[in-house]
Amino acid sequence: MKIPVMIPNHEYDIILERGALAHLADYVKIQGKVLLITDTGVPQAHIELVSAQLADCDCYIVEQGEGSKSFTVLQKILSYMLAHDFQRSDCVIALGGGVVGDLAGFAASIYMRGIRFINFPTTTLAQIDSSIGGKTAINLDGVKNVIGAFYQPSLVIIDPEVLKTLDHRQIVSGLAEALKAGLIADAKLFALFSRADPMEEIETIIYRSLLVKKHIVEQDEKETGLRKLLNFGHTIGHGIEACYLDSLYHGEAVALGMLYFIENESLKEQVIKIYEKLGLPSTCDYEKEAVFTHIAHDKKASKHTIDVVVVSDAGKSHIEKMSFDEIKARL
Incomplete structure (x- = not known):
């Protein structure tokens, strides 16, 4: 193909x-x-x-x-x-x-x-x-x-x-990025994760994930607007990952980061159940100030605010400017 x-x-x-x-x-x-x-x-x-x-x-x-x-x-x-x-x-x-x-x-x-x-x-x-x-x-x-x-x-x-x-943990860590793609732009892709074993649908998951990213980067190669949607979960996720480089995979950190910006509580419960089925973490002990320090150096940050991606429903997302105080409150 x-x-x-x-x-x-x-x-x-x-x-x-x-x-x-x-x-x-x-x-x-x-x-x-x-x-x-x-x-x-x-x-x-x-x-x-x-x-x-x-x-x-x-x-x-x-x-x-x-x-x-x-x-x-x-x-x-x-x-x-x-x-x-x-x-x-x-x-x-x-x-x-x-x-x-x-x-x-x-x-x-x-x-x-x-x-x-x-x-x-x-x-x-x-x-x-x-x-x-x-x-x-x-x-x-x-x-x-x-x-x-x-x-x-x-x-x-x-x-x-x-x-x-690959071992199971590596595979699952990568699937977190596909789940991200479904949450921000493809409800049918998200729905695939509710089935018994997503690995049985791995080619479809890869294909649909690629289509989401392709569609976005074709419109915004240099991340001046729309492409920021692909950063869903990465704002806090990168901060957590930076503090746990030796013990946390990238996809696991992104999975944790996504939970802070899913506004629909019912959807968040669905996502957590998917995490449990796959073996992704839904909680993590971390030092708030250390994570926040890394977030403040994020490329998407300005002096007092940062662009974050918020998901309101499966396949529906938007970009918001949030103050560092609000980010810290979510932490």
């Missing part, structure tokens, strides 16, 4: 197909060199399968986890590219989850002012959300994604088969 993303001057395709990992060469036509950036959490068999299909491929492996989204790791990647004579005609391929996609995409965006970038997401979260839309970034001083660029990939390839190598 091919899903076109029609951003002005940045059109590209998403390929959604089972078995695509083994047929990468059918979709990727590269004349020059390739730097395959991946991490220690990606199975070696995946790395070897991709490398074998590319004529001139170097592989750069970083440590799994948010710690790799740093200036230090970024500089090492750029230095490697320079030392190995990568040119603007060459290509970076990300093989991994959101961390790898963010890091590889940002490196591609700034090396020689931008070289070709292809994203092959291997986690539920990356397949559902982070692999498309062009956000690339690293973290700085404990603040997530504060240094980065909007840089669209030239191709995204999604193979649901690779999800079989």
Whole structure:
């Protein structure tokens, strides 16, 4: 299945197909060199399968986890590219989850002012959300994604088969982003989570989630308005995640963050039941002031207010400006 993303001057395709990992060469036509950036959490068999299909491929492996989204790791990647004579005609391929996609995409965006970038997401979260839309970034001083660029990939390839190598917690963490997409813009997608096992509907969940994000980023690539809806759950979620980097997955933090801004109590009860079924947390002990400090550094914040996304019903959401005092009260 091919899903076109029609951003002005940045059109590209998403390929959604089972078995695509083994047929990468059918979709990727590269004349020059390739730097395959991946991490220690990606199975070696995946790395070897991709490398074998590319004529001139170097592989750069970083440590799994948010710690790799740093200036230090970024500089090492750029230095490697320079030392190995990568040119603007060459290509970076990300093989991994959101961390790898963010890091590889940002490196591609700034090396020689931008070289070709292809994203092959291997986690539920990356397949559902982070692999498309062009956000690339690293973290700085404990603040997530504060240094980065909007840089669209030239191709995204999604193979649901690779999800079989993930543990249950990783899969569920990614599904939180699909639940987010349903809550903000697609009531039918949200309804899929009320069924016995969402994994039985995983291709439909991925597809509908991608359509939500595609529709939004096509209208607002640089997040000046509508695209802020995709930040539902992230305002408080990022603050909680920053305080629990070693013990909380991104999707779990977003799941917690969403509960603060669902205004319909009946809907919130439904969401909590879905969390319980999936194994997502609905409560978390945290230090309010520490979380609030991270929220105050959020990219969406101004001096006294921050844009937050509020959900009134399944598939219905809007953006509100809230004072820091109100955010603190919700905490």
